[in-house]
Each structure stands twice: as C-alpha cells, then as structure tokens.
Amino acid sequence: MHIVTAKEMYEVDSHTVQSAGIDGKILMENAGRAVATNIEKRVANTCRILIFTGSGNNGGDGFVIARTLHLRGYHVEVVSLVDEEKINGDAKFHYDILKKLSVPFHFYKSENQLRGILVHTEAIVDCMLGIGVKGHLKSPYKEVVGQLNKLSIYKVAVDIPTGIPADEGVEVKDGLYANVTFSIQYPKITAFLERYASYYGEWVPLDIGLIPPIKPSFVQTWGRNNVQATLPKRKRFAHKGTFGKGLVIGGSDEMPGSVMMTARAALRSGAGLITIGTTRQNIPAIASYVPEATYKTVDEMDFLSDQYTSVAVGMGLGRTEKAFSLIEQVIRQVKSLLLLDADALYYLKQNLSLLKEREYPTVLTPHAGEMARLLGITTERLLLKPFTYSKAFAKEYNVHLVLKGPFTIITNPQGEQFVITNGNVGLAKGGSGDVLAGILLSFMMQGACLITSLCNGCWIHGASADHLIENGRYSKYDLLATDLMEGIGSVFHTFS
Template identity: 40%
Template structure:
C-alpha cells in the first residue's frame, strides 16, 4: 500500500534504475485494466465512454480505448484538454490511437446540458481523467464533468483511482470525486483505499499487476502490507498429535465487574475457541456467580472488589510470571477504581500483555510505565479510545489513522491494533498490516471483547507476534463475513455469534 508520492517514486525507480520504459508500463496498465473489465461488458449491449484528461491517467485511457476498439466494443473517446496539451508518454499512446484511425471527441464545444445527455446514453463510463498525482480543488471543466458522471446511470469504472480523490486521503470534506462502481488500481493499492470516507468512492476495488518488479516496490514503499488469506494459511498454528493443554498456552484474563458480566464471558470463550490450552479469569468476587454460570471451561481467580469492580489483583509477581504465559486485561473492568494493577502489570510482568477497553482508560495514567516496559505489549483500541490516549479529536484520528498509529506504536514500543473498518496492526518498528475482512455487523458491543480473547489465544501459540495478532483480526472479521454471506443480516449478528461460528471459519484455513 502506497501514497501517491511513493507510487510515483516506484514508477521512476522502475524506469530509471531497472530499465523498463514508461511506454511499456502504460501499455501494461491499460491492457491489465481491459483484461479485468471484459467480464463486466456485454459486447452487443455495452456502449462505453472513455473520459480522458491530461497526464498519465489519460494515457492509460488511450491504451484502454484502443484495446477495447480492437476487440470490437463500441467505444467513444472524450478528451477534456486540447490535443496540444497532451504530452510525454500519454502523447505517445494518443498518437498510436490516432494512427490506427480511431476518433477523439472534444468536450470543448459541449454545454452542461449536452454533457448530461451524452453521459445518459452510455452503459459504461471509464474514468481516466485524473490520476494519483492530482491534488487540490477541482477546476473547470473537470468539476462539471465529474458532477455529471456521478449523475449518470451507467457503471463507472475508474482507472487506478477515482478522479478527484486524493491517493493519501488528505482532502478536506466535502469531497468532489468520481463515485465509481469499480476501481481497478495498478500494482499497489493507494492509502485512501482503506480510509473512510474516501473508500466509499472506489466501489468494488481490484488490484492488477502491471509488471512493476517487486524490487522497485521494496526499495521505495514504506512498510505497509495487506494481510491476506495466503498469509493466514502459512502462519496459522497447527496442533501436533503429541500436544497437551500446556502446549498451547496458559492465559490469564483480568476482566469483568458486577455491572458488566458479559464481557469476560465473551473474551474467555473466544480465547478457548482459538485454541488456548488453559484460561483463568480474574474477576471480582461479587461478579463470580453470574459469570461462572455461563463459563464452564475456565478456572477462576477471585479478586477483592470495590463498588463491584476489581480493587486489587491479589496475585504476586512471582505467581504471575510462573503461572501464566500471557495476560489480557480490560474487558468490562469498569472505571471507578484507581486501576493501579495496570501499572503493576506494566512494570512487573514481562511476558505478552494485551490491554483493551477499560484497561486503556486506566493506561492513560501510566504511559511512562508503558514506554519503559520490556515485554510484548498489545493495545487494541477503537478510534474513540485511541483518540483518548492521544489527546486528539476523533475526527483528526480518523483522517490520519496510519500516521497516528505508527507514531504511537514507535514511541511506546507497542503493537497497536487500531480497530474499525480496515483495522490496522502496527508493530513497534512501524510496520503496518491492514485487515480487509469484516463488515458493519461488528459495530456492536462485545465484538472487541471477542477479539481480545482471540489475540490472547494466538499470541500464546505463535512465535511471531505480528502474525498472531493479524491472524486474530483476520479471523474475527472473517467470522462476521461468514455469517452475513450465509443469510444473517448485519443488523442481527451479535458478538457471541462470532464465537459460535469460529469452528467453521477455522476449517477453511487449517485444512486448505
């Protein structure tokens, strides 16, 4: 995943250092676009308009137009700038297009009313107006054209990125950009593809290979990656026939209060579902009966309570170190105590520690201890919790999810899981892994408690911490996808459904 600047640097490295020509890359891009959209087109019925602007995006449009015409499709090319303004590699491909005898229509003589009538006559509009290099407010006639494109009734297919949209997601709202039904992006997805509201403009997103060598991408792009099904198949732990319960981790969950008994139940059940060997739940003695009636697999450590919440852990540092392989703290704790045990865990427990929910509320008071901590620390905030930790407005966090995640993870040496659409897992060294599974059914109380249990389970079973976290996030989202694809409404899915359905999700990957 790249910014607009990084993509241009990758192109430049490919051309100048590796030696592939810009003309070849543009040809590859156009042909890859056409090869993908062929399945969307009915040759007998499709009437296609290709809207071409100045620059390389327009050059891609000429390659696309030529290829479709050669294949026998009805295509009209509409060029926005005067022919004399088309330069460089785009000019090279325009000249080839013209030498083959194909025609170009000009927008210069079309009125706004005529523009509307023209677009309504097409079944498909291919948007090759503005590429990743465009920034700033739209000027005429692009503004008027994009407004009319969005009013049209045809399928809108954007080349690389919808015109008017920032590749980096750094445009203030309201956004004026092409609202595509499909976006076919070249080689690397752009940063804004995984940020809202920008993602809403892309429609169905497809990434196509245009022949840029991996070396060029590795040399230039910052360390952002999409966590894929291939990754999870390669890294998900497999149980050995000789294993026993101690082989798969002894986890402690510090969670729950008299007012919130559901959260620890969800966390513990999810931890068991993802394969943890032994799970102990530390919870207030006043909440034990209600929780234990719904949780028969776990053992319990009962804590002295204050106002129905954990007052102290009542566990020595020696017991914590010797008895448990990892600890998760936070779900359903409540916020009426001092939470001093969070500081104790930060300073005295040197094995993996996962902090979520109300644990993050207390954590803000102990950030110096967090920064000094030696063991693996995983924080799993949603955007509101992260904004609280950062002392920043939620809106600012939303617009800069990647930057703030990286800044915080590097500063405090933590694995940061910023939850939400396209959850970002950031490592202490700043590598970022984007999750693409999940849907709106996860926007309910309890979903995060389930994820905490899943992270705890996998972090005890995998050597690589980032893989364990990314796998948990992937499977969490995949459970929601499984449910909605099998007839469940996103409105009706509840957090416990994610735990119940997990065996079916795991089966897809453990036996692939």
C-alpha cells in the first residue's frame, strides 16, 4: 500500500481530475460515502453523532457524511467552525445539497455553546482540517480540538486528525486524538512517525477511486501479501548449499549471547550453512546453543579466500581496537553481501567513507539512536523526519538501510522505501535486534532482490513477536529475544 505526502496526494488528485476527467465533486461524494459506510460498521444508529466541519475540502467530506448517515437513519448534526461565506468550491456544492435536508446545522460561536451541543453526543466525526493544514492550529480550531480531546467519546477522523500535518519534518503542539482515522485512499506519512501515530488511533485506508500517475515513487507498506508473493520457496531437491553459506562475526568474551541469537535465528529462518566467527573462549558456550553451526576464531578468518554468500558483523563484538581493526578488515575485504550491526555501526561513525569504497552491497541495521549518531544529530531530530534522513543517507553512502523501530523503514540506494508496521513492544528488549540480524542474514543468503529480502526479514521478525503474544504464549512484558526462535517457525507455518 502506498503512503503519501500532501504534495503527492494533491498530485494524485489533480491527475484524477485533469487527466482522467473525474470531477472533484464525485471524489468528495466517494470519500464521504466510504467513510459513512465504515462509520455504520462501528457506531450504532441509535447514537447521536456530531460532525465537525472546516473551511476546506475535508469539511466537504463532512457534508457528504452527514447527508449519507442522515438518509440511513442516523441522528446527525453538523457543527461548522467557519461562517457560510467561507465554504466554497466542491464543499459548497455538497453544503447546498445538505441544506435542503432537515439536518440540524450549528455555526460555532463559543466553548459554552459547544458544551451545550455536545450533551448526549456519543460520537464525533472530525472533518475540520485535512491535509491542507498549515502550521499550528488557529482559533477556533485550537479551542474546539482542545475541548473534544477532553471528552471520552468515540472520535472518527477523516483523512487525518485535525491539526496533524500530513508530512514529516513539521512540529505542531495540538491535534485531535482520534480512535480511528479513515485515510482517504492512502495513509499519510505522519501515521508512521512515533511523534504523531497515537493521534491517528487505528488507521484504515478507504478507496475512493483516485487514479495515481503511471509509476508513482511513493513510500509503501510491506505486509503479509507481499511476503506471501515473494517468500523464497523450498524446492524438493535443494541441498544445504542452495540456501547459502553465511558468516556471523561477533561476540566478545563479555557478550557471547548476541552472536548466538543471530546465528540461531539465521538457521531458524532457512539459512543453509552458518559459520560463527568469535573468540576461542566463547566457542564452547555458543556451540551448546547452536550446535548446527561451524566455528572459527576471529584470528583464523581469511575474508579474501573464504567464500560466504553473506556476512553479518558487529553483534556483541565490543569496541576495542582489536574489534575495530577486525570490522575494518571485514568492510574492506568481504566480497559478498555484508550486514553491519551494533558495534560495527559504532565503528562506522568515524569511517563512513569506507562504505563508498565497497563494490558489493552493504546493509546497515541501526536503531534510531545508532542512526542519529551516524548522522551527528539528536534522536528527536531524526524521528521528526526519518524517511527523509534515511533516503539521503542510503543514497549518499550507497547502502541498504534498515532503520529499526516501532515502524521499521527500509531504504535502498535508489531511495525506494518500505515500512514494516507489525511487531509490538515486547520486542523492546535487549537481543531483539540480534535476532533480526540473523533473520535478515538468512534472507540475504537465500537470494532474491535485496530490498525484498530485507522487507521479508523484518516482517517475519515482527510477525513472530505478534504471533507469540496473540496466541497467549508470552506477553508484552515477559517475551524474550530467544523466544522469537519459536515464533519464527510458527509464522513460516502460516505460509505453507
């Protein structure tokens, strides 16, 4: 599914109207009807619903919703935040139709007046502002939003909660907290920012028949259907070599656990052969947890002669001079797909130019803190526009970037971007990232297009956590990274 900026949304709108010749009034009708139909599924027709409208086309959607619900037997009333003369264009067309029906219509005057209107209201529909919002909310939008936020009634936002910008990089203070947001055709970028996602509540995209340009370059979500269509098949006569030869380098004497989890997760995700490169002291402990792997001590490794399909480096490796020199050697000498995580990302900060010298694909898997450090900015600043920063970085350093978080953003060097929305807070625990690195390594080893492998790996990781919690096996409190190994198998089962 596409995710759009306000500019992209207006482009799709004008392409539909100008090139395809569909009138904007029809699009507004489609939008309003689609929302009304979905409100019917959630709000009983015995409920009194107030529809709040503003000066733009978001308000126009509200007039269609009011008419549709009224004709379907609902008790609806409209509260307009602007005077009649400010309603124009397609919104005016639908306002004029609504006026001919007996729908109670109020023009907002004061907080007191609104308090009276709100008595016995069970749900509100927010059609005050959509993607046309600029900057902080002005009066009376700010006051109305503040008043509505204090009420615990069911709130439906249309397209975007009033006050919240469509695009990243914009900081605002006020916005409506909705229970559900019906996005017109596509969700907007801010639905995937930690800062604004909670305003949306649940988001549901509604098709209103827009026609996108031939080849849109929008960000996309990656979901189960995408995984289903691209998951590598296990052929009957395949052998272990078919599924790649992977190397995991990590685990210092103090941190043996991470490399264990990476290697085990790689094998659980279908990797053919895994070798672990670690310290001699670590090998017995790790081998008891991952007996399927083979082992090398870090001093024994010869990256020029050892032919691995894919290599992952950094997990629990430490930040010693010895570790840094090993990481540099790996980045310079590995002639295959290379994944850099954890301490390798720490090392990279002072050595970013090495990435530009690599002739083979490189994958970086930072969480927000690691990414902010690589960019030399604060985490808060990164999280205000993670899509923009990711794209610029991936292009500049010619890398595939997996920016991990509640919404993981995957970017390739061409700037194509995908978002993974599954997973849950049970993953916010040490070791989850090591497991992800293993799953990603395994998918990298099994071929297919690299960005597809990364998207599939991230989705399987999130789905594993969801599966374990939804089935009552663990909770969001007690889930451990090692438990994910069990979840991976259950998720694969759902595809067989």
